[in-house]
Amino acid sequence: RQADVLQHSITGSLTHPNVLALADRLASLLPSPDRHTLFASDGCSAVEAALKIAIQYWYNLRRPEKNWLIGMDQGYHGDSLGALGAGFVDDFHKPFEHSVLHHEKLPFPRPSADDPDGFEPSRSVIERHAEQLAAVIVEPLCQGSAGMRIYPAGYLNKLAGCCAENEVLLIVDEVAMGFGRTGKRFAFNHAGIDPDLVTVGKALTAGYMPMSACIVKDSIYNTFSDEGSTDCTFYHGNTYAGHPIGCAAALAALDIYEAEDTVERAAETAEKMRQWMQPMAELGCVKELRFLGMIGVVELKPEAKPLIEKIKQSLFEQGYLFRPLGNVFYLMPPLIITADELRAAIYALQQTLEEFY
Ligand SMILES: Cc1ncc(COP(=O)(O)O)c(C=O)c1O
CATH class of the missing domain: 3.90.1150.10 (Aspartate Aminotransferase, domain 1)
Structure with a gap:
């Protein structure tokens, strides 16, 4: 049906009804619904957008020195060079190790009696680099490609608190876990947090169409304005971002998830x-x-x-x-x-x- 109405439109300077409806729908699923969404076409391109939004956010605020992105040791966020800078699986990505930036990583959580969520070593990394850090990105609760390594929700809760205290954005990459995989809509729901940026893909369309998105708090979105003395537009897009048929598939999938519990x-x-x-x-x-x-x-x-x-x-x-x-x-x-x-x-x-x- 959608193909008969509008089969394609870019979203740079343009919009269409499906993309607006899906942006509203996604915002309504987040703990704080004051959100805007940037659409992409696969998980990696949503992650790439999130990383760039985080860097430009601090640039817009005249704090360009905050430009580091760090992830968790053996994290996976896709195969583009940008994503490899924040997530790097030794077994897959070795040939590129000298071509991507490697800032220090958050160690994988190892809970102990003194540190039941295994968060303290990560806290020290964040506190040490807070002045340079734009954002931290993690796979929530489960590192997939690293071998399905699972860590406590308490870690994610403390990570969100620590990022907020240190003026570091938190990107939660829900590409693999989002829409029910962990038994809640989003894995981060187990931790009771409200991440600054959330990336989604895969189950967004139940696999029927390639489609992904980066859902961003309005407090971040609002810094991307071209109305001041400096143009803060986010010059970023993909031809198929927010594809009308992909959006229709996503809206239908979200309807079914809801109707069928x-x-x-x-x-x-x-x-x-x-x-x-x-x-x-x-x-x-x-x-x-x-x-x-x-x-x-x-x-x-x-x-x-x-x-x-x-x-x-x-x-x-x-x-x-x-x-x-x-x-x-x-x-x-x-x-x-x-x-x-x-x-x-x-x-x-x-x-x-x-x-x-
Ligand atoms: C957590 C996570 N982020 C990003 C990606 C990349 O998604 P895509 O393969 O759609 O580019 C994946 C893929 O498995 C993933 O598991």
């Missing part, structure tokens, strides 16, 4: 997934199980490495496409997976692991 139902299915996967903890080859909403992770012991490809192949022959990350097998199924489908996939994984060990 997709997020609440995913939280219930997640509980079943945890119960059904639990017996795998007893297998001799398993180092650890980890869970976060509709993410179930089986990390195998290091000695399992030579068998990973064979296990993957055997599962493929049974009709299951697993994509292990190093020694990590994980389930990240569609939120609408049925109980029977999910149980069968878990059973296949368990049986196959038992067979090989």
Whole structure:
């Protein structure tokens, strides 16, 4: 239907009804709805926009020295050179290590008795560099590409507080976790925070069209004005940003998520997934199980490495496409997976692991 009305329009100096409706809709999903949205076409381009907005925000405020961007060690935010400057996975990005800026990283949280959220080492990085820092960017609660590494919501809560105290913007990259993956609409909802910038992609259109967005607080947006003595316009865009058909797909997906209570139902299915996967903890080859909403992770012991490809192949022959990350097998199924489908996939994984060990 949308293709018959308007199949394409750029959004630079122009707009169209779908892009306005989707911007309003996204703003309404955030804790503080005073927001504007910049659209892009995939997760990486939304991240790239967020990073540039953060730098130009401080430039607009006449504080150009605040131009550093830092992420968490082994974070992943896409494959552009800009995204590699803030997120860098050693296993994927080694050839580019001398071509991207590497400021100090936030260490991955290691909770301890004295520091239950594992935040204190990150606090010291932020406080040490606050004068230069434009923004911190993180994958909320789960580092996907690094091997589905999960960290406490308390860390994210403290990170938001620390960024605010030190005049550093917080970018929460919800490209992988957004729209129910963790059992809440956004992963950052577990931490009770209201990030300055939020990037979304993937599930925004339920995978039907490439579409992504960077949702920004109005206090940031308002500094991008061309009305003062200095032109503070954000000269940035992509041809397909805010594509009318992509927006229509996103609006339809958000309607369906709401009508079918997709997020609440995913939280219930997640509980079943945890119960059904639990017996795998007893297998001799398993180092650890980890869970976060509709993410179930089986990390195998290091000695399992030579068998990973064979296990993957055997599962493929049974009709299951697993994509292990190093020694990590994980389930990240569609939120609408049925109980029977999910149980069968878990059973296949368990049986196959038992067979090989
Ligand atoms: C957290 C995160 N950010 C950004 C991206 C990049 O998204 P895209 O592959 O759509 O460019 C990904 C992709 O997996 C991601 O997981």
